[in-house]
Amino acid sequence: MVAKEVVDVLLQLSRTLLAENDGDRLTPAQWIALRYFSRANEYSRTLSGLAQYQATTAGTASQTIKSLEHAGFLERDISARDARSSVFTITDAGRGIMEDDPLAHLSAEVEDLNNVELLQFRDVLRYLCANIGGDQPRNxxxxxxxxxFLLTRRARSGGPPGESKYLCKLLNLFLLEAELDCLCRNFQAAQQLQKPRRRDPIT
Incomplete structure (x- = not known):
């Protein structure tokens, strides 16, 4: 019974969040894309990365990207790692409109939770995202x-100034400190996603 109530609350929350966009300059899909490109690392700021994040088709993601490019909120560059791929970056105009993000107040409410509650909440939502696909779970x-995939190394004695001590073992790429909090399409939880353990109620 409680599980059904949780689902009802999630649906109510989603409807409330969608209602926040009524009369807004951007569609919900455009807002999701802008938030994604504002937080994703360079490797993930691609058309396929957005499609994977939104759980949609490449065609649908392409339409969203083109509309944001046309509005001047995104710009396209050739990937330094793969000339066949494009990387998308938010423009100054895009960053400006992000200041009016209709979900900013939700982030503020979530930040009021203490760190233990935040980690619990995050892990529960990650578990649901990973398993809601049934036979084809999403990462x-x-x-x-x-x-x-993150490897933290000791700084080498006599190494060049500013040498990164962070390495992505999957891509064999060094990471800057500022990149550690970026979203990545190849993310794999350091601890395997499992059904969160039952805990005492939060008081």
Missing amino acids: PFGTCRDCA
Whole structure:
């Protein structure tokens, strides 16, 4: 019974959040895309990365990207790692409109939770995202900081100034400190996603 109530609350929350966009300059899909490109690392700021994040088709993601490019909120560059791929970056105009993000107040409310509550909440939502697909579970996006592929090394004695001590073992790429909190499409939880353990109620 409680599980059904939780689902009802999630649906109510989703409807409330969608209602926040009524009369807004951007559609919900455009807002999701802008939030994604504002937080994703360079490797993930691609058309396929957005499609994976939104659980939609490449065609639908392409239409969203083109509309944001046309509005001047996104710009396209050739990937330095793969000339066949494009990387998308938010423009100054895009960052400006992000200041009016209709979900900013939700982030503020979530930040009022203490760290233990936040981690519990995050892990529950990640578990749902990973398993809601049934036979084809999705790999939830996350940040490099708590990814299984992150390797932290000791700084080498006599190494060049500013040498990164963070390495992505999957891509064999060094990461800057600022990149550790970016979303990545290849995220894998450092601890395997499992059904969160039952805990005492939060008081």
